[in-house]
Amino acid sequence: MKIAVSAEFSGTKTGGVETYEVNTLKALASIDRTNEYHLFHTWKMLLADRIHQANFRYHNLGPYFSWIRVPALLPLAVARLRPDLVHVQNAVAPWCPDPVVATIHDLSFETNPETYPPAVRARLQKLVPATARKAAAVITVYHVVRDQMVEFYGIPREKIEVIPNGCAPFFKPIGDPTVLAAAKARYNLPDKFLLYVGSILPIKNVTGIVEAFARLKRNHSMDEKLVLVGENRWGRGDEVFRAISRLGLSSEVVVVGWVPPAELPAIYSQATAFVFPSHHESFGLPVVESMACGVPPIVSNVHALPEIVGQAGLLVDPRKVDEIAQAMSRLIGEPELRDRLRAEGLSRAKFFSWECGARATLGVYEKVCANRVRPRAAELIR
Numbered sequence: 001m002k003i004a005v006s007a008e009f010s011g012t013k014t015g016g017v018e019t020y021e022v023n024t025l026k027a028l029a030s031i032d033r034t035n036e037y038h039l040f041h042t043w044k045m046l047l048a049d050r051i052h053q054a055n056f057r058y059h060n061l062g063p064y065f066s067w068i069r070v071p072a073l074l075p076l077a078v079a080r081l082r083p084d085l086v087h088v089q090n091a092v093a094p095w096c097p098d099p100v101v102a103t104i105h106d107l108s109f110e111t112n113p114e115t116y117p118p119a120v121r122a123r124l125q126k127l128v129p130a131t132a133r134k135a136a137a138v139i140t141v142y143h144v145v146r147d148q149m150v151e152f153y154g155i156p157r158e159k160i161e162v163i164p165n166g167c168a169p170f171f172k173p174i175g176d177p178t179v180l181a182a183a184k185a186r187y188n189l190p191d192k193f194l195l196y197v198g199s200i201l202p203i204k205n206v207t208g209i210v211e212a213f214a215r216l217k218r219n220h221s222m223d224e225k226l227v228l229v230g231e232n233r234w235g236r237g238d239e240v241f242r243a244i245s246r247l248g249l250s251s252e253v254v255v256v257g258w259v260p261p262a263e264l265p266a267i268y269s270q271a272t273a274f275v276f277p278s279h280h281e282s283f284g285l286p287v288v289e290s291m292a293c294g295v296p297p298i299v300s301n302v303h304a305l306p307e308i309v310g311q312a313g314l315l316v317d318p319r320k321v322d323e324i325a326q327a328m329s330r331l332i333g334e335p336e337l338r339d340r341l342r343a344e345g346l347s348r349a350k351f352f353s354w355e356c357g358a359r360a361t362l363g364v365y366e367k368v369c370a371n372r373v374r375p376r377a378a379e380l381i382r
Contacts, residue, residue: 001035001369004083006074006092008061011044013231013258015199016165016285017089017105020141022049023168027358029053035365040077042069070127084369085136087361091127092134099136099368104128106140106282107148108203115203115279117234129153136368139361141165141283142304161364165283166354170262171292173346174269183266187256190225194328195271195295197229197264197286198278200237205277205300205318207243212275212324214247219325224272224332231258268293273331273338277318281305287313288352291345296338298327312344 007025009018025039029051037056043063050058059081061073075096078086086092087101109116109124116124132138132153138160140146146160174180183189194213198204206228213226226249232238244253259267268274274290274297281303288308290297297313299305306315314330316323331338 001085001365002038002081002083003035003365004038004040004078004081004086006086006088007039007041007045008069009089010041010049014233015231016283019261019285020103020105020165021089023166023354024358024361025049025051025056027166027354028362029056031355031358032362035362038081038083040074084372085365087365088131090124090131092131094130094134096134098134099372100131100134101137101139101364101368102131102135103139103141104132104145104149106142106145106280107152108280108282110148110152112203112280115201115236117236120234135159136371137161137364139163139364144303145282161360163357163360163364164352165285165288166357167285167288167292167349167352168261168354171265171268171289171349173294174266179266180270183263184270186263187227187229187259187267188254189227189267189270190254192224192272193227193254193270194224194332195227195229195268195274195290196276197259197268197274197289198276200228200230200232200240201234202236202239203279205279206237206240208277208318208321208324209275210240210243210247210249210253212321212328213253214249215321215325216328217249217252220329220332222332226253227256227267227271228253229256229259229264229267264289265293268295271295273298273328275324275328276300276305277316277324278303278305279318284308288349292349294342294346296331296341296345298324298331310344310348312341312348314341 009021012018033055040059040061042061071093075093078097085099089103092100109121113121132155141164143162146162149155150157196209200206268290274295276287277300284305287297291312299309299313300318301315314327316327
C-alpha cells in the first residue's frame with residue numbers, strides 16, 4: 001500500500017493529538033517495513049520525530065496555517081501522490097481525494113462548546129462532522145466518542161473503529177538521582193509537589209485544581225507545592241494565572257510550560273500525586289503516563305477516566321472543589337494508599353500499547369484498501 005499521512009501536529013505542543021500522531025507513526029514503523037508511507041508535515045516538525053526508515057518519506061507543506069493547509073495544500077499534494085489512502089486527524093477538505101481514514105479524538109466542542117474560542121469551535125463544528133461522513137473509516141480512542149458520533153452525526157457504528165491510545169516505553173519510574181536532580185534544577189521543581197500535566201484549558205479544570213490546592217493549604221499544614229506542566233492553548237489558561245494571583249499562591253505554584261515528552265518521566269517520578277479532574281476527557285494520556293511512572297492519579301468520575309484508571313486512582317466530581325482537595329489530602333497523608341495505588345497503576349499502564357494500536361490501525365488501512373474505489377477528484381487532476 002501507498003499510504004499518505006497528514007503529519008501536521010509534530011512540534012505544535014498540542015498535547016494528545018501530537019502525542020498520538022508521533023507515537024502511532026513510530027509504532028507503525030516498528031511493525032511495518034513493507035508498505036510505503038508518505039508523511040505530509042509543516043515547518044514545525046521536530047527532527048526528533050522524523051523516522052529514518054526506507055519506507056517512510058517526508059513532504060514539507062510549508063507553514064502551519066490550517067486555513068490554507070486543509071483546503072488547498074494537502075488535497076493537491078495527495079492528488080499528485082496518488083496514494084491508496086490518506087490518514088488525517090480531525091479534519092479534511094471535502095475535495096481531498098478518497099479514500100480517507102480519519103482519527104477523531106473527541107467531540108468536546110459539541111458537548112462543552114463554551115470551553116472553546118468561538119472561531120475554533122465554529123471551524124470544528126463544521127469540518128469534523130463533514131470529515132466523519134466523508135471518511136471510509138473513522139478511528140477514535142474511546143467507545144463513548146464512537147457513540148457520540150453515531151448520535152450526533154448519524155455515522156454508521158460499523159464504520160468506526162475504537163483503538164485506545166498507548167504509552168511510550170520511556171514512561172517509567174526514574175530512580176537515577178542525577179537525572180532527577182537535573183530535571184529539578186531545569187524546571188525549578190520543589191522538593192515535594194502535586195502535579196498536573198496537560199494543556200492549560202478551561203475544559204481541563206486547571207482552575208479547579210488551583211482552587212482545591214488553595215483550600216488544602218488553608219486547612220492543612222503541608223510541604224507540597226503545585227506544579228503545572230503544559231501549554232497555555234489559545235490564551236485560554238489566563239484565568240488559571242489570575243486565580244493563582246487572586247488566591248495568593250504565586251510562591252506556591254510553579255508554572256513550567258511545555259516540556260518535551262522524553263523529559264516528563266523525571267518530573268512525574270518526583271511527584272507525590274497526579275491531579276487531573278477534567279470536565280471532559282475522551283482518553284487522558286497523561287493519566288496513563290503518570291501510572292506508568294508510579295504516580296497515583298486523582299481523576300474525574302466522568303467520561304473515559306474511571307475506565308482508564310480502573311482501581312489505580314481516586315475519583316472525584318470535577319465540579320466539587322472540596323472533593324478534589326480531600327483527595328489531595330488523602331494522597332499526601334496516607335503513604336499506604338499511595339503505595340497501593342502506585343502498584344495498581346504500574347500494572348494498569350501495561351495495558352496501553354502504541355504497538356497494539358498501530359497493528360489495529362494497519363488493519364483499518366488494509367480493510368479500506370480492500371474496498372477501495374478509485375477517487376474521482378484525483379482522476380480529474382491527473
